[in-house]
Amino acid sequence: xxxxxxxxxxxxxxxxxxxxxxxxxxxxxxxxxxxxxxxxxxxxxxxxxxxxxxxxxxxxxxxxxxxxxxxxxxxxxxxxxxxxxxxxxxxxxxxxxxxxxxxxxxxxxxxxxxxxxxxxxxxxxxxxxxxxxxxxxxxxxxxxxxxxxxxxxxxxxxxxxxxxxxxxxxxxxxxxxx
Numbered sequence: 001x002x003x004x005x006x007x008x009x010x011x012x013x014x015x016x017x018x019x020x021x022x023x024x025x026x027x028x029x030x031x032x033x034x035x036x037x038x039x040x041x042x043x044x045x046x047x048x049x050x051x052x053x054x055x056x057x058x059x060x061x062x063x064x065x066x067x068x069x070x071x072x073x074x075x076x077x078x079x080x081x082x083x084x085x086x087x088x089x090x091x092x093x094x095x096x097x098x099x100x101x102x103x104x105x106x107x108x109x110x111x112x113x114x115x116x117x118x119x120x121x122x123x124x125x126x127x128x129x130x131x132x133x134x135x136x137x138x139x140x141x142x143x144x145x146x147x148x149x150x151x152x153x154x155x156x157x158x159x160x161x162x163x164x165x166x167x168x169x170x171x172x173x174x175x176x177x178x
Contacts, residue, residue, distance in 0.1 A: 009078040012060055013038065014087025022074045029053040029069035031077075032084060040085035040115045044144075046070055051143030054116035056083040056123060066123035068116075068142070085115035088122065097167070098122050098160040107156035109147035117143050121157045130161055 006021040013036055020035055032038040032055070044052030048071040057072070058064035060081040088096045095103065098121045108114045117140060124131060124139035131139060136157045137150070145153065 007075050007078075009074055011074070011077045011079075012081040014082070014084055020074075024073070024075055026074045027070055028055070028057075028072040028074050028077050028082075031074040032069060032082070038084045038086055041069055042112055042115055043070065044112065044116075049144065050113065051116040051120060051140075052113050054119045054143065056119055057081070063126070064123075066120045083119070085118060088118065096122065097163040098125070098157070101156040101160040101163065102153075105152050105156040105159055107148065107152040113143060113145045113147075117145065117153055121160065124157070125161055125164060129165055131157070133158070 005024065007024050008019065008021050010017060010019045011031075012018075013032065018036060020031070022031055022035075029041055029043055032041045033043070041055055042052040044050035048068045051068060053069040054066050055069045056064035057067045057069075057077060057080050060079070062081075064081060064083055088099060090096060096118075098118050102108055102114060102118060107117070120140050120143050121136075124136065128135055128139070133154055136154050140150075140153065140157070
């Protein structure tokens, strides 16, 4: 296969459909950052160990789950819906409950791991709306933070869980509220 061989992919990213020709070996993280300008999706290690590149991905009409975008090829995302940290905020840029909790409880220092931590936490809270501290630690275990010591991250996820339970806000902005 020559390096000039390209494949057409269609991906819904943060509510916008993008159709692009990509090289088959292009990682989703590089496609998001370099082609679509979604620079909040961070390249941390290129080995899928740190979780900084985490995004939510799933079928357009289905549930999205957290994936490490450095371990997904752009061609594997063809037909999928992807939510990046830039697409998590609600109408008018209102912060998602998890983003708000991370801000209010100082769950970040350098901020490098924050997008991946937040999106992993959103996935966790969708599946488990009232996690214990141990369940939060397990749910975020694929994400590394070298600055915070995790305590404020755990508190932020607990706070977001409480906020989401007491509001009509959907876990994901595109989900219908009851």
